[in-house]
Amino acid sequence: MTNIATRQGGRPAGAKVSTHRGGQIASVIQWSAERGIFVVTGVLIVAAAVFVQGFASVVNITDVFHRAAPVGIIAVGMTFVVISGNYLDLSVVPQVATSAVILIAVSNSYGLLPAIVVATLVSLVYGLINGVAVGYFKANAVIVTLATTYIGLGVLRWVSGGNIFFGPRGGTIDTLGQLKFGPVPLSALVLVFMAVLLGFVLSRTGFGFALRAYGSNKDATRLAGVATSRVVLGAFLITSLSAMIAGFVLAAFSNTAVSTVSTGMDFGALAAIIIGGNSVFGGRGSILRTVLGVVFVSVLTNILVLTDIGYGWQQVAIGVLIVLAVSIDALARRVGK
Amino acid sequence: MQDRSKTETAPIVIEADAVVKQFGGVRAVKGVSVSVREGEIYGLIGENGAGKSTLMRMLAGLYTPDAGEVRVGGAPLQPGAKSALAAGIAIVHQELNLIPEMTVAENIMLGSFPTRAGFTESKKLRAVAKSTLEEIGVAIDLDEPVSRLSVALRQFVEIARAIARKPRVLIMDEPTASLTPAETDYLLEMLQRLAGRGMSVIYISHRLPEIFRICTRVSVLRDGSLVDTMDIEATSPDDLVNKMVGRELKLDLQVRREAKPGAVVLSARGITAPGVRGIDLDVRAGQIVGLGGLVGAGRTELVRAILGVDPKSAGMVTITVDGKSKRINSYRDAVANGAAYVPEERRTEGLALTMTVADNIALPNRRRLSTSGVLKVGSIGSFAKELAARVELRPADVTRAVGEYSGGNQQKVVIAKWLGREPRFVVLDEPTRGVDVAAKAEIHRLLRSLVDAGAAVLVVSSDLPELLDLSDVIYVVRDGEIVGTLTAAEADEKAVMTLAAGGKMVTSA
Numbered sequence: 001m002t003n004i005a006t007r008q009g010g011r012p013a014g015a016k017v018s019t020h021r022g023g024q025i026a027s028v029i030q031w032s033a034e035r036g037i038f039v040v041t042g043v044l045i046v047a048a049a050v051f052v053q054g055f056a057s058v059v060n061i062t063d064v065f066h067r068a069a070p071v072g073i074i075a076v077g078m079t080f081v082v083i084s085g086n087y088l089d090l091s092v093v094p095q096v097a098t099s100a101v102i103l104i105a106v107s108n109s110y111g112l113l114p115a116i117v118v119a120t121l122v123s124l125v126y127g128l129i130n131g132v133a134v135g136y137f138k139a140n141a142v143i144v145t146l147a148t149t150y151i152g153l154g155v156l157r158w159v160s161g162g163n164i165f166f167g168p169r170g171g172t173i174d175t176l177g178q179l180k181f182g183p184v185p186l187s188a189l190v191l192v193f194m195a196v197l198l199g200f201v202l203s204r205t206g207f208g209f210a211l212r213a214y215g216s217n218k219d220a221t222r223l224a225g226v227a228t229s230r231v232v233l234g235a236f237l238i239t240s241l242s243a244m245i246a247g248f249v250l251a252a253f254s255n256t257a258v259s260t261v262s263t264g265m266d267f268g269a270l271a272a273i274i275i276g277g278n279s280v281f282g283g284r285g286s287i288l289r290t291v292l293g294v295v296f297v298s299v300l301t302n303i304l305v306l307t308d309i310g311y312g313w314q315q316v317a318i319g320v321l322i323v324l325a326v327s328i329d330a331l332a333r334r335v336g337k
Numbered sequence: 338m339q340d341r342s343k344t345e346t347a348p349i350v351i352e353a354d355a356v357v358k359q360f361g362g363v364r365a366v367k368g369v370s371v372s373v374r375e376g377e378i379y380g381l382i383g384e385n386g387a388g389k390s391t392l393m394r395m396l397a398g399l400y401t402p403d404a405g406e407v408r409v410g411g412a413p414l415q416p417g418a419k420s421a422l423a424a425g426i427a428i429v430h431q432e433l434n435l436i437p438e439m440t441v442a443e444n445i446m447l448g449s450f451p452t453r454a455g456f457t458e459s460k461k462l463r464a465v466a467k468s469t470l471e472e473i474g475v476a477i478d479l480d481e482p483v484s485r486l487s488v489a490l491r492q493f494v495e496i497a498r499a500i501a502r503k504p505r506v507l508i509m510d511e512p513t514a515s516l517t518p519a520e521t522d523y524l525l526e527m528l529q530r531l532a533g534r535g536m537s538v539i540y541i542s543h544r545l546p547e548i549f550r551i552c553t554r555v556s557v558l559r560d561g562s563l564v565d566t567m568d569i570e571a572t573s574p575d576d577l578v579n580k581m582v583g584r585e586l587k588l589d590l591q592v593r594r595e596a597k598p599g600a601v602v603l604s605a606r607g608i609t610a611p612g613v614r615g616i617d618l619d620v621r622a623g624q625i626v627g628l629g630g631l632v633g634a635g636r637t638e639l640v641r642a643i644l645g646v647d648p649k650s651a652g653m654v655t656i657t658v659d660g661k662s663k664r665i666n667s668y669r670d671a672v673a674n675g676a677a678y679v680p681e682e683r684r685t686e687g688l689a690l691t692m693t694v695a696d697n698i699a700l701p702n703r704r705r706l707s708t709s710g711v712l713k714v715g716s717i718g719s720f721a722k723e724l725a726a727r728v729e730l731r732p733a734d735v736t737r738a739v740g741e742y743s744g745g746n747q748q749k750v751v752i753a754k755w756l757g758r759e760p761r762f763v764v765l766d767e768p769t770r771g772v773d774v775a776a777k778a779e780i781h782r783l784l785r786s787l788v789d790a791g792a793a794v795l796v797v798s799s800d801l802p803e804l805l806d807l808s809d810v811i812y813v814v815r816d817g818e819i820v821g822t823l824t825a826a827e828a829d830e831k832a833v834m835t836l837a838a839g840g841k842m843v844t845s846a
Contacts, residue, residue, distance in 0.1 A: 205710050206703045213700050216689035223646065223686050224701040224754065225672030283691055 033332035037277045037289060041296045048303050055306060058183040066253060068298035069187035070096070070246040070262075072291065075269035076195050077242020079290045080202065080235035085215040085282025086134055086141035088270045089236060092243040094152025095126050096262035099247025101156065103173065104165040104257040112172055119244050126152065127240030128233070135232030149266075156259045167255040177252030187249045191294075194242060199287035207234055215282030271318050272297050274325045281333065297321075347375040348410075350537045351396060351426065351506050355405035358391050365391040367561040368405065373506065378528060378538045380548040380569070383558035384581055384745075384773035389541050390431075392558065393508050396539065397421050397428040409506075425505035429512060431771065433491050435498075437484035441477050442466035445497045469501040473527050487633045489520045496524075500531070507531065508539045511771060513547060517631040517799065518834060525551050543773065545574045559583050582775055598624035598809065601657060602793035603643070603762050608652035610642035614817040615651070618643070620762065620793040625784065627808030628797045629833045635817035636797045637681055640764050643795075644671045644678055658761050672701070675761035679751050679768055681797070683744075687751040690740035694730065694750055695721035697739050702757040724753040729779055745769075745776025752783055763787060766797045781807060801830045813837050 048055040074092050081089050099119045106115035126148060133144040167173045179186040202208035210231050213221045222228045246265070251257045276293025278285030297318060304314045352372035358365050366388045373379045383389050394400040396407055398414055398421025407414040409424040435444045445466040451458045466479055475493045483491060492512060499507055509528075513521040528538050529551055542548055548555055549569060557564040557580040564580045599622035608616045612635040620626045628636045642649040645668040654665040656674045663674045672678075680686040688697050698721040699706055706717055721735040728749040730742075739750055748768065755763065765784070769777040784807060788794050798804040804811060811828050813821040813836035821836040 204712050204714065206707045206712060207710065209696070209699070209703055209712060213689050213692060213696065216691050217685070219686045220689050221700065222668070223678055223680055225669055226700065227669060283689070 029328060029331045032328045033277060036328065037275070037292045037296065041292050041299075044296060044299055044303075048299055052303050052306050055303065060302065060306070061183045062180065062185055064298050064302045065183070065185050065188035067301070068294055069185070069191045070250045070253075071265055071268045071272065072191045072294040072298075073194050073242050073246040073249060074239075074265055075272045075290050075294055076191070076198050076287050077239040077246075078269050079198070079273055079278060079285060079287055080211060080238045081141065082270070082273050082278055082280065083202070083215045083282055083285045084211055084232055084235045085218065086232065086235070087280065088142070088145070088266065089130060089239045089243075090142065090145040090266050091126060091130060091148040091152055092239065092246075092269065093262050093264075093266050094149055094156055095123060095240055095243035096247040096250060096265055097257070097259050098122055098152060098156050099244040100251035100257035100261050101160050101165060101259060103248050103251045104167045104255075105160070107171075107173060108165065108167065116248075119247070120241075123240045123244035124237065126243075127237035130240070131233030131236030134236065135229040153259065160259050162259060164256055164258040167251070169255070171255075173252045174255040177249075177255055185253075187253060190245065190249055191291075194245065195287050195291050198238065198242070201238070202287055207231065211235060212283060215279075216284070268297075271322055274329075275318075275321050277325060277329070279329050279333070280326055281329070347377065349373065350375050351407070351409050351539075353392065353396060353402075353405065353407050356392070356395050356402040356407060357404040358388075358395060358400055359403050365561055366395070366402075369558065369561075369563045370405075371556050371563070371566065373537050373539060375505075375537055376532050376535045377553050378532050378540055378551045380552035380555035381539060381541045381558065382543070382545070382548060382555060382577060382581060384775060387558040387581070387773075388561040389558055390510065391561075393428065393510060393539065393541065396506075397426050397508055398424075399428075422502060425503070426508065427499035427502050427504035427506070428508040429495050429499050429510065431510040431512075433488075433495055435483045435491055435494060438482060440480050440482055441470075441486070441494055442479040444483050444494050445469055445501050447498060449502060465501060466497070469497045473497055473500055474530075489516050489632060492516060492520075492524075496527075504536065506537045506539065508541075510541045511543065512540075513542065513544060517837075518801070519631070521547065543771070545577055548577070549574070557581055578774060581773075598622065599791065600660075603654070603656055603795070605643045605654045606652060608639060608642050608649055608654070610638055610647060610649040610652075612638040612817050613642055613649070616814075616817070616819055618795075618812065618819070620795050622761075622791045622793050623788055624809050625788055625794045625796060625807050627804045627811040628795065628814055629801070629804050629811050629823075630814035630837045632799055634814045634837065636814045637766055638817070639814065640678075640766060640795060640797060644668055644676060644764060646678065646680075656762055671762075672758075675758075677701075677755035677758065677760035677763045679748070679755065679763070679765040681766035681770070683748055683751055688739045688747055691738055693736050694725060694739050694742075695735040697750055698724050698735070698754045698757060701754050705757075720757065721753075724757050725750075727756060728753045728783060743773070743776075745772040745780075748772055748780060749776065749783075752780065756783075756787075760787075760792060762793045762795070764795045764797075767799060768796060769798075769800065769803060777803075801833060804833065805829065 054060055074096065078089055078092060099122070102119040102122065103115050106118050129148055130145055133139045134141045176186055181189070202211070210221065210226045211234070214226065214228050214231050218228065247262070250261055272293035273290050274280060274293070275296055276289035278289050300317060301314050304317065349372045353370055355368045355370050356366060357368050369388070369392055381389055381393070391400065395402050398416065398418050401416040409426065414421060414424060436447065442463050446462045451461040451465065463479055470477060473493065473496060475497070477486070477490055477494065483494060486494065496512070512524060516524060525547060528540070532538055540548070540552060552569050554566060554568055555572065555577065556566040557577060559581060601619045602622050603620040605616065605618045616639055628639065630636050638647070641647040642652070643654055645665060655662045656665055656671065656676060658675050663670070665671045665674065684690060695717055699717045702720065703712065706713055706720060718735065722733070725733050725735050730746055730749050730753070739747055742750070769780055772780065784794060796804070796807055805828055808828070809825050811823045811833060812819045813823065813833055815837055823832055
């Protein structure tokens with residue numbers, strides 16, 4: 001007997017009808033949840049290369065990479081928070097902007113190394129505040145990170161005075177920001193490096209294992225003797241450090257920084273994570289899925305730009321995809337695991 | 338008592354005619370026919386996974402049969418839970434489906450809120466809820482939020498919700514699993530009363546004495562097929578057990594172990610927590626200590642406070658392993674010092690149901706399965722397989738999600754994950770609740786082998802025969818205090834229940 005029989009709540013009011021209308025529908029949903037993104041992303045890229053003019057050019061590919069990198073780096077980090085079952089970290093917005101501003105402004109005055117040290121410290125403070133509030137005090141992640149977003153943006157605007165900071169032309173940051181290997185910019189390699197590293201952490205370490213278990217069942221994981229508060233703190237610290245690196249990449253690319261540079265990147269990252277097929281309920285997911293989500297969204301956006309379909313339609317398309325992805329996830333959960 | 342002559346000639350209210358239900362490639366029910374008469378209490382038994390729940394869900398319209406049909410009063414049942422309700426079929430599930438924040442009255446009326454123009458009619462709601470509670474003879478405050486009720490009272494609210502729809506057929510799935518003997522008596526009498534008024538009851542239980550007490554007929558399912566349907570006079574507990582397991586199973590084959598307890602492993606002093614009032618408790622190596630008492634007496638609260646799962650307001654706990662004593666200040670301390678906990682709620686607290694058996698087993702053992710934080714992926718599978726074999730998991734496929742297994746096998750996985758740590762102090766809360774006969778025997782065997790290997794074991798059980806059978810010493814808990822100590826020699830059901838229910842104090846030498 002499968003778990004379906006024992007899991008059904010079965011409200012007498014008929015709120016829940018049997019989910020088993022047919023094994024076929026169930027298996028299609030299962031398949032979509034598990035493999036959908038792989039196929040869809042592949043098809044999209046092939047279709048774009050064949051049908052969209054200007055897609056398969058070096059300049060365009062470099063552009064796609066450049067645009068994908070910052071959101072992608074945030075997303076691979078934030079995947080840890082999503083898999084822990086804590087939805088998202090809204091405060092990546094001020095974190096990215098703060099790290100971008102610090103990188104440019106502090107290096108202008110004190111040099112690159114102090115800038116990186118300061119940015120790292122600030123990033124750890126964010127991760128600690130979010131992680132302790134959510135992990136140790138069991139506060140709701142959405143609310144906590146909403147609060148740190150307000151605080152962070154406020155502090156950043158106050159300290160930066162809303163100014164735009166410019167790095168010196170041809171300086172280390174500028175050079176790194178423009179560095180390319182063929183069509184592949186350094187930023188994309190940073191994304192790949194982060195994805196490989198964090199993919200390893202999530203799938204192959206005791207911490208990653210405990211995190212996935214925690215996302216699947218908090219109580220059972222705690223009762224297995226796992227220091228669950230520490231695990232959640234770890235997820236937020238990883239997200240914060242990723243956001244910091246995303247801020248570096250963003251600042252280096254344009255050699256400028258401003259407090260509004262990262263607006264919307266919180267939901268951009270979350271959209272990629274969800275479209276990649278990571279479960280919003282926590283527990284199920286991988287870094288590979290997040291990367292595929294990032295690639296998919298970036299390629300789709302690029303196609304819509306190339307074919308001159310307006311920004312409005314891009315947003316509609318991403319919204320529709322999110323609804324699809326979460327529905328498939330929720331349905332897959334109902335028809336059995 | 339039921340009036341048999343009346344029910345024998347009564348018309349058939351509900352029947353399943355050669356119903357088949359298949360999930361994926363698995364046939365959960367393979368052409369079963371049963372029919373229930375008006376005013377009859379009809380027993381349905383079988384091991385976990387025998388197809389009882391699936392059959393019942395087909396009768397209640399929650400599943401549509403792949404073949405065959407369900408008829409109510411001679412007419413085929415239309416698919417869907419709504420039409421089953423309209424046809425007068427109500428079901429009380431094993432797991433409670435109440436909304437804790439809502440009041441008793443609101444829960445009873447859930448899904449059938451009386452409304453006028455879209456607004457709820459609170460007067461009518463309360464009136465119907467009140468008369469329903471009166472009908473089943475349970476006095477609960479209508480305005481009490483369900484979250485403040487004991488498990489037993491919640492169960493009665495759930496029953497009241499079913500009765501409020503005035504069903505012709507009431508289906509009950511293991512309603513007594515979390516009830517004390519007194520509450521069970523009350524429930525059984527209530528069912529007999531309802532049956533006396535013409536309601537038909539389909540009663541599913543693992544507890545054979547209950548079947549013999551109230552049912553007129555009983556059907557046995559095994560592996561999705563109907564083994565037999567018998568008049569209750571024409572069968573015996575042994576006969577039913579044999580039919581359930583399909584082989585001769587000697588129930589009393591275990592010989593009582595020679596208890597030779599060693600040094601004290603767990604020492605708890607003055608444990609005080611909500612529902613627990615200053616309890617002292619020792620458990621020795623090679624000893625099984627049983628905690629008896631009524632549901633709500635504070636046994637679960639006690640073990641959780643000892644382990645540090647829930648906070649305690651006072652008291653001290655030490656675990657002594659190999660002559661070294663460690664004070665336990667948190668649950669993680671306890672686990673680090675050799676404690677293992679098999680919680681009462683295995684689905685919500687014992688297992689991550691969406692993860693595989695291997696992952697669940699690996700979770701508490703992840704340190705040993707990794708080198709400097711990196712998992713040895715290759716060794717997880719073989720580690721899990723070895724433990725799955727030790728607990729006789731069936732099927733022994735560690736790559737399957739735990740949620741796909743039956744209750745008994747899930748419990749074996751919970752035990753397996755702790756076995757990997759070679760625990761020295763094991764706490765089990767209701768270890769075999771909702772577990773079939775064969776798995777129960779295997780779990781008991783595992784416990785005995787743990788104790789033989791020198792572990793100290795603390796068992797909470799509301800299943801009296803189990804408690805008596807396993808324990809070397811039984812402490813009876815009432816109102817958060819230990820009210821009596823019984824050795825294996827002097828313990829019997831009567832002694833435990835007398836103490837649990839408030840009889841005189843008994844202390845053994």
